Amino acid sequence: MTAQSLAQKLIARAAGQASVRFGEIVTCRVDLAMFHDSSGPRRLKPMLEELGATIWDKSRVVLVMDHYVPERDEAARRIVRIARDWAREQQLPHVYDSQGICHVVVPQHGHIRPGLFCVGGDSHSPTGGAFGAYMFGIGSTEMLGVVVTGEIWLRVPQTIAMHWSGRLAAGVCAKDMMLSMIARFGMNGADYQAVEFTGDAVRALSMQERMTLCNMSAELGAQTGLVAPDDVTWQWLRETGVAPLPGDGDAMDWASDPSSFDVQHDFDAAALSPQLAAPHSPAHGVPLAAHADTRIDVAYIGACTGAKLDDLRFAAQVLKGRRVASGVQFLVAPASLKDRAQAEAEGTMQILTDAGAVVLPSACGACAGYGDSFAEGQTVISSTARNFKGRMGPPSTQVYLGSAYTVAASALRGRITDPREVLA
Amino acid sequence: MNPALLWHTVWQLGEDVDTDALAPGAYMQLGVEGIAPHCLENLAPAFAREVRPGDVIVAGRNFGIGSSREQAAAVLVHLGVAAVIAPSYGGLFFRNAFNLGLLLLTCADAASLQGQSQLAIERSPLRIVLPDGRALACEPVPDFLLAMAQAGGLLPQLRQRLAAQASSRL
Numbered sequence: 001m002t003a004q005s006l007a008q009k010l011i012a013r014a015a016g017q018a019s020v021r022f023g024e025i026v027t028c029r030v031d032l033a034m035f036h037d038s039s040g041p042r043r044l045k046p047m048l049e050e051l052g053a054t055i056w057d058k059s060r061v062v063l064v065m066d067h068y069v070p071e072r073d074e075a076a077r078r079i080v081r082i083a084r085d086w087a088r089e090q091q092l093p094h095v096y097d098s099q100g101i102c103h104v105v106v107p108q109h110g111h112i113r114p115g116l117f118c119v120g121g122d123s124h125s126p127t128g129g130a131f132g133a134y135m136f137g138i139g140s141t142e143m144l145g146v147v148v149t150g151e152i153w154l155r156v157p158q159t160i161a162m163h164w165s166g167r168l169a170a171g172v173c174a175k176d177m178m179l180s181m182i183a184r185f186g187m188n189g190a191d192y193q194a195v196e197f198t199g200d201a202v203r204a205l206s207m208q209e210r211m212t213l214c215n216m217s218a219e220l221g222a223q224t225g226l227v228a229p230d231d232v233t234w235q236w237l238r239e240t241g242v243a244p245l246p247g248d249g250d251a252m253d254w255a256s257d258p259s260s261f262d263v264q265h266d267f268d269a270a271a272l273s274p275q276l277a278a279p280h281s282p283a284h285g286v287p288l289a290a291h292a293d294t295r296i297d298v299a300y301i302g303a304c305t306g307a308k309l310d311d312l313r314f315a316a317q318v319l320k321g322r323r324v325a326s327g328v329q330f331l332v333a334p335a336s337l338k339d340r341a342q343a344e345a346e347g348t349m350q351i352l353t354d355a356g357a358v359v360l361p362s363a364c365g366a367c368a369g370y371g372d373s374f375a376e377g378q379t380v381i382s383s384t385a386r387n388f389k390g391r392m393g394p395p396s397t398q399v400y401l402g403s404a405y406t407v408a409a410s411a412l413r414g415r416i417t418d419p420r421e422v423l424a
Numbered sequence: 425m426n427p428a429l430l431w432h433t434v435w436q437l438g439e440d441v442d443t444d445a446l447a448p449g450a451y452m453q454l455g456v457e458g459i460a461p462h463c464l465e466n467l468a469p470a471f472a473r474e475v476r477p478g479d480v481i482v483a484g485r486n487f488g489i490g491s492s493r494e495q496a497a498a499v500l501v502h503l504g505v506a507a508v509i510a511p512s513y514g515g516l517f518f519r520n521a522f523n524l525g526l527l528l529l530t531c532a533d534a535a536s537l538q539g540q541s542q543l544a545i546e547r548s549p550l551r552i553v554l555p556d557g558r559a560l561a562c563e564p565v566p567d568f569l570l571a572m573a574q575a576g577g578l579l580p581q582l583r584q585r586l587a588a589q590a591s592s593r594l
Binding site: 025038039047050051052053068075076079120121122123125137138139140141142144145148149153186187188191192221223281368369370371373386388389390391395 | 440442444445448449450452453454466485486489490491492493494497512514515516518519520523524566568577578579582583586
């Protein structure tokens with residue numbers, strides 16, 4: 001049998017085969033199907049009714065209300081009501097309403113574990129790959145197919161290894177790693193193949209930082225992003241209260257075989273500086289120093305990409321005992337209620353509010369661009385994933401992407417700032 | 425121009441047309457018919473108003489990058505777009521398009537179609553024919569995806585599958 005990468009092993013298990021080869025089209029059994037208020041019930045319910053079909057296995061379905069909550073208008077109320085009514089009517093066992101963003105809430109409630117094959121009705125679904133699960137995003141009609149049959153087809157991808165050796169400098173984090181890779185390879189650079197993040201610098205990352213890597217695999221155009229499970233993974237799962245299943249202890253099962261990568265790119269973590277993506281593309285990487293005079297109106301820490309507990313802590317490291325520049329709107333939308341509660345308990349939220357943060361609901365908010373948006377002509381620095389023209393505001397809104405460190409440092413000075421200049 | 429072929433009017437777009445451009449988030453609360461008038465409004469303001477059923481889009485690389493929202497493909501189907509031709513696509517958009525019955529042709533040489541206002545599509549082998557008789561090869565599409573596009577997407581196929589299961593139980 002030829003050497004198999006982690007991605008291939010996960011696909012082979014789901015396809016019921018001993019191994020798979022690049023380019024092969026296989027049918028996989030789905031262990032978990034996750035969808036939200038926008039991609040889920042409002043689209044699935046009418047199609048299921050039209051087909052007269054039922055959900056294949058409700059225990060494998062997770063519904064999260066995060067895109068249209070809190071409801072800002074009648075249209076949002078209607079969409080969320082459909083989701084709530086359907087969840088009740090179907091007696092779905094796993095529903096998280098207004099608890100935070102799906103990609104963070106679902107693993108935090110123990111639904112994702114190494115070895116699983118999962119789909120999500122959202123493009124940032126590769127986030128689940130941080131736990132050693134094969135997880136990718138699909139559209140609503142394809143989700144209908146999964147919900148009815150429990151299966152999905154897949155063309156076995158190549159595995160591209162992104163190997164980071166060395167150690168990240170203070171003030172540099174997973175978001176900077178991703179922005180640098182997206183700038184180098186482009187928004188579709190991974191060509192819908194699987195990406196696996198490897199190397200000492202990746203091993204040294206916390207679980208949430210690994211989630212940031214896998215999350216933004218979407219912006220690299222990968223089908224999924226993976227980090228092989230290790231002690232960090234298992235410890236996180238134990239702390240999250242995920243009960244071990246038989247066989248779970250054998251983390252070695254879920255590692256790539258030697259020489260199973262189709263492509264490997266090497267990076268030196270120590271040489272990485274804070275990264276910035278200029279309007280209007282995550283791939284529009286520019287030297288931060290070149291924009292150091294750009295004045296900002298809004299500093300936004302939000303989304304599944306950039307407002308997890310670790311991101312809040314990064315911002316607090318920068319802002320402890322300080323206040324943001326006058327005239328800057330500093331917005332913080334913690335990615336989940338669980339992260340927010342922990343940040344409150346340990347004093348992180350206090351540091352941020354003392355610095356002038358306006359705390360927003362734990363939901364997709366402005367990042368999704370589904371209503372809450374920035375004003376005409378505003379310049380925004382944001383820890384989110386996408387700065388497409390017109391996504392987070394009118395086409396005149398200028399959105400820069402950076403890490404939570406960079407957003408906080410920029411809020412402090414009122415202009416785009418390298419966090420290493422202000423970190424104590 | 426070979427009169428035996430079906431000729432399509434061409435809309436030319438650039439690289440990196442993202443799903444927010446195709447289905448802007450601010451209108452995502454609406455159904456496809458509500459989003460469609462805003463399709464590409466920031467990139468090609470006349471498109472949604474002037475596109476006619478049977479027209480095709482020729483675009484640069486990375487067409488449909490971004491979100492999983494299938495409305496990005498659904499609005500093109502709603503507006504009657506017969507096919508999209510580009511050198512590469514966002515992977516999610518690619519799956520969504522076939523799931524909704526929209527044919528995508530991957531053509532490395534799509535840039536050479538610049539300036540063309542008409543083209544025809546031949547099915548086997550899959551290729552693009554120009555009025556002067558020149559032909560451009562496209563990457564092969566797996567048969568099951570071509571069948572899905574021809575059936576109008578996954579939903580009609582699921583309907584058939586469920587009906588077949590029901591009748592086999594009778």
